[in-house]
Amino acid sequence: HAVLNAMLPCELGGAAIADILLGSVNPSGRLPFTYPKTMADSAVPYYHRQNLGCVVNETFGECEHEWPFGAGSSYSTFAYSNFTLSVVLMENLVTYINRWKQLLPRIVKANRNATFDKNIMKEMGELGLLGPTIKGYDCAGVGYVSYGLIANAVERVDSAYRSAMSVQSSLVMWPIYKFGSEEQKQKYIPQLASGNLIGCFGLTEPNHGSDPSSMETRARLDGDHFVLNGAKNWITNAPIADVFIIWAKDDHGDIRGFILEKDMPGLSTSYIEGKATLMASATGMIAMEDVKVPKANMLPNVKGLKGPFTCLNSAPTTRNQLIQKKLADMVTEINLGLFACLQVGRLQDQGPVAPEIISVVKRNSCGKALDIARTARDMLGGNGVSDEYHIVRHSMNLEAVNTYEGTHDVHALIIGRAVTGIPAFVPRMAP
Incomplete structure (x- = not known):
């Protein structure tokens, strides 16, 4: 029902999603497959309809708009608790969807000029949309279904913005939350959640793609530091990143994760030119030449790559x-x-x-x-x-x-x- 409502005009769809996620119209744990007959019977309560202009003499007249899908009567058992959002995040999601008319002209310009507006990340952070599945550290702490619906809302604007949000949330904030020390979590996650810091995830390499068994980037232990050398390619957010999650092989050949910061000597990034897609995405390369990374910046609770990476055994x-x-x-x-x-x-x-x-x-x-x-x-x-x-x-x-x-x-x-x-x-x- 939430996904179907998302296909409505933007403001109405956003409010419908948000209200369903909030649970104020919980149909006893069961979600209808089809729409209610009128807007008055729908998942959007009056106060949202009023905010969205669905009042007398406006878009939907007396709010007796006929849904094109007929009356809803068919139900299917579903774990409704998966859709629960906090009141604050619900209101923020509505706010974000209501910015649709502001976002679209910006993405058209960004796509034509192949530029990424970093303020987008701060706007997402203000709305609580970054790292939403993380509990604590100024994050929303919602479920994955809710995260997916948030991503769906951002994707309606452009894949480049959704990709930036996904990388920040799932590939930067989540590894720190899952594998990092408490000091690392306290230092980085709140700043990433606010959008004040932008992160990227460095796995893919120029010669081996995402094949971890053939990884060439090395992390050599030198006293209280690791010295990193290598390169990463096709990295979303790399040219604009403040924080880098870099995967490298240590002296024992084990793959370890490291948190790098943009001002570390020997660390450089560049844009990948000539893309014909995701023009508004800041995609680039990372070069590391004798980058000294404190031992405290290694993710302590992970060794190897735990994920769906398919290795090609170093073969063509x-x-x-x-x-x-x-x-x-x-x-x-x-x-x-x-x-x-x-x-x-x-x-x-x-x-x-x-x-x-x-x-x-x-x-x-x-x-x-x-x-x-x-x-x-x-x-x-x-x-x-x-x-x-x-x-x-x-x-x-x-x-x-x-x-x-x-x-x-x-x-x-x-x-x-x-x-x-x-x-x-x-x-x-x-x-």
Whole structure:
């Protein structure tokens, strides 16, 4: 119900989510699958409707707006306690959603200029949206379902902002909370929760991606310090970060986590240029050259990487069976498409070809080309969104080609007319 309400116009959806999370309309532990018939019966109480302009002579008139989904009557058992938020965070979420009209123009500008507004993090911090699953340390302490719904609200603005929030919350604040000392928690988490500090998570490396077994970054113990050398790549928030969670191998070959700060000598960052996606995300590289990190900055309660990291055993990507299957599928589809175009060309040499035959090859060629480009981009990982590797340029070009050659659905209608003899371009009224 909360997720469905999120699909409503922004202010209404935000209030509906918030009120459901608060639990003031708890339907005895059961959530309806469909909407109530009128807004007056919905999850948004009167005081929220009034704040959102849902009063007489405004958007929804007398608040007797008919929901397009009909009356809600079907229920499914669900652990309603998972949706409980504090009153403060509920109000903050409504406030944040109500900023939709302010956020959208900012993200359009940021996306065009490939810039990230650091004030966004402070705004999220003021609203309690950073590190929301952490208990204490000035964090909200809510459940993961609530965290997911908050992320959904931010994602509606842009993936770049949601990514920045997720990295800050899950990959910077959470490791400190889970694996850090009490001193580390007290020092960093409240500042990260407020957005006064921005963090990043350094795992991915230029030569090995996120394969921890092949990690090259080293942490050498030298008295009361560790000396770190290495590089990290495709790191969200890196160019604007104040705090860095860096993973490196120690003298024993064990992977350990370290908290670095931006003013440490030998630590530098740079932007990754030429991205064709997530333009408003501050994505970059981290370089470490003899960076002296106090022993007190090592995360004491973790050794190794506990997470869903898939190791490729230091082998080339193409030795992976799934990669070879994808390549085989791509080659197969390319050749089938080329043979079809070749045959249509030969038929055209013999005389005019029926339009639906042209639609078949256009629809197949453009559709398969897009699928293949997307698969190839996925196989390249983070490099797949860089113009240095070309594939993302082809993917974006193919989106335009797919349109000006006639969209997938238009060609389907042409083919469908040929198969059935019934044109379906214009909906017909039932007799």
